[in-house]
Amino acid sequence: DAKTTQPTSMDCAEGRAANLPCNHSTISGNEYVYWYRQIHSQGPQYIIHGLKNNETNEMASLIITEDRKSSTLILPHATLRDTAVYYCIVRPTGGGNKLTFGTGTQLKVEL
Amino acid sequence: DAGVIQSPRHEVTEMGQEVTLRCKPISGHNSLFWYRQTMMRGLELLIYFNNNVPIDDSGMPEDRFSAKMPNASFSTLKIQPSEPRDSAVYFCASAVFGSNQPQHFGDGTRLSIL
Numbered sequence: 001d002a003k004t005t006q007p008t009s010m011d012c013a014e015g016r017a018a019n020l021p022c023n024h025s026t027i028s029g030n031e032y033v034y035w036y037r038q039i040h041s042q043g044p045q046y047i048i049h050g051l052k053n054n055e056t057n058e059m060a061s062l063i064i065t066e067d068r069k070s071s072t073l074i075l076p077h078a079t080l081r082d083t084a085v086y087y088c089i090v091r092p093t094g095g096g097n098k099l100t101f102g103t104g105t106q107l108k109v110e111l
Numbered sequence: 112d113a114g115v116i117q118s119p120r121h122e123v124t125e126m127g128q129e130v131t132l133r134c135k136p137i138s139g140h141n142s143l144f145w146y147r148q149t150m151m152r153g154l155e156l157l158i159y160f161n162n163n164v165p166i167d168d169s170g171m172p173e174d175r176f177s178a179k180m181p182n183a184s185f186s187t188l189k190i191q192p193s194e195p196r197d198s199a200v201y202f203c204a205s206a207v208f209g210s211n212q213p214q215h216f217g218d219g220t221r222l223s224i225l
Contacts, residue, residue, distance in 0.1 A: 032211055043115075043202050043216035044154070092213055098144065098167065101154040 002090045009106040010084075018075040020105050022088030025069040033064060037084040038104070047073065051093075053093045059107065060100045078109045113137070115217035117203050125221045129191040132220045135184055136205030144204040144214060145178055145188050154202070160186065161208045193224045 005023040012018040024033065034049040048055055048062045050071075055062045061074040075082055087104040091097055116135040124130060136143050144159040158168040163180045171178070175194070180186040190197050200221050204214040 034213060036213075038154075041219075041221075042199075043204075046213040046215060049211070049213060060171050098156050098159055099214060101146075102157070103153060 004090060004102055006086075006088055006102065006105045008103070009108070011108050011110060012075075012078045014109055014111055015077055018078040018082065018107060020073040020086050020088075020107065021070065021073075023070045023075070024088070024090050027068050027090050028092070031090045032093060033062065033068075033071050034089045034091055034099070035060070035062065036087045036089065036099075036101075037082075038087070039081075039084040044101075047086075055104070079108075080109050080111070083087055083107060083109045115203055115205050115215055117201075117217035117220050119220060120218065121221045121223075124193060124223065125225050126194055127192045128224075129189065130193045130197075130222060130224075132188040132201050132203075132222070134186045134188070134217060135205030136186070136203070137215055138184070140205035140207055140215075141183060142206045142208040142214075143184070143186050144206070145182060146202040146204065146216075147199045148202065148219075149199045155190070194222045198222055198224050 032049050032051050035047040036044040038044045047059050050062045050064055064071045085104040085106050087101050089099050089105055118133045125195045141162050145157040146154055147157055148154045149220040158178045160180045178188045200219045202216050204216040206214040
């Protein structure tokens with residue numbers, strides 16, 4: 001599975017957009033990009049995933065570069081409750097495959 | 112819809128005791144995953160099942176750990192005998208095999224071995 005690189009930590013002001021980058025330069029053509037977050041002491045929460053097109057749902061937007069070597073998760077209006085560790089994971093297509101979690105990005109949303 | 116259900120939420124026991132963690136996956140999901148999270152090692156996969164069959168148990172730390180999935184709606188992770196270094200949060204997740212839909216996680220079991 002492709003490896004991902006994320007910044008260790010980021011800060012964001014409440015109400016502003018939070019843009020979380022992820023580098024996955026060795027991604028293969030059949031690998032999806034998944035984003036999860038983990039709020040302290042809770043189970044990881046699925047946010048969004050994509051293959052090559054940009055995706056948007058009620059939680060966030062996912063922007064994948066044309067060469068697919070990097071992506072950005074966008075939380076359009078961050079709130080204090082978005083403070084969490086955000087994980088970017090690449091996974092081959094097809095269900096039943098395991099997720100390999102890295103260390104993620106600790107996002108701190110402040111007033 | 113009910114999510115992944117884990118029990119107990121918290122477990123405190125003395126070393127040497129047997130510990131059994133339980134998981135009920137989301138109805139209709141046929142892949143089940145057990146993870147362990149510690150400060151030192153982060154979130155790591157222990158074992159996963161597809162259609163009740165163990166597929167990859169390479170993450171199971173040692174023979175003291177065992178996992179079973181007797182049917183599609185229930186799985187157990189057992190530690191016997193338990194040791195203080197097994198203290199961690201254990202998560203269960205489920206997904207639809209053959210789909211690109213995501214895994215969904217339970218709230219975890221916080222295990223403390225004294």
